Amino acid sequence: MPSRPSVLFVCVHNAGRSQMGAAFLAYLGGDRVEVRSAGSAPAGTVNPAVVLAMGEVGIDLAAETPKVLTAEAVRASDVVITMGCGDACPYFPGKRYLDWQLTDPAGQGVEAVRPIRDEIERRVRGLLAELGVTPAA
Template identity: 65%
Template sequence: MTGTGGIPEVLFVCVHNAGRSQMAAALLDHHAAGRVRVRSAGSAPADSINPAVVAVMDELGLDLTREFPKPLTGAAVEAADVVITMGCGDVCQVFPGKRYEDWRLPDPAGLPVERVRPIRDQIDARVRALLVELLGAPS
């Protein structure tokens, strides 16, 4: 499974692209170290990224301060080899031949940092497992 240039492409989608999908994209990008093309989007993008999400990612040395919520487009879905949804339901476009997974995770919206950390850690474990599936080697 490879996208453009022989590199697998993964798209993470949630409703607001302000929490879960941003964390997943940053973690996969970090662990993959250029071996996977990563994007994130939201079916109804928020105005900015959740501050608690920015804080818990900063604890890992991952800076999300320059990131911003992006709208979900058909082109982004079509370009992806794997589409990981996180609570966007039927709004996410489905294209034949794409691998889809739905990661059921709590929404960090409105939660304090202490409650966002476990969500981040769940996402990190799933991202690491996905990376092994995509590349056949641990990060």
């Protein structure tokens, strides 16, 4: 793994799980990790319940926008974390792929999003430990 690993979070709409994963990794990893997120069929906006839930832990997603998944983003990443993107995620040999099975927060209120958020934070902290990066917070 390079001294500054690059991680891509992918889900279908890039409006919930992948946004939370990328935000936690950027927040906890700081400039020691390069972070990307994308979706195989991006939504128009980030899920408002996700924005609220992340705001509760001091991470502002209000200005974030869903991005389209590209082969270039996958190629540029050392680790690709899929969160329900199905077969739409391109596969490149030599990349490390992790599939995090998590409930989709689409259409759910903030109460339902909180446990998803907390599980994503737990997994991101574990990923940082695997990458040898000490969390900033």
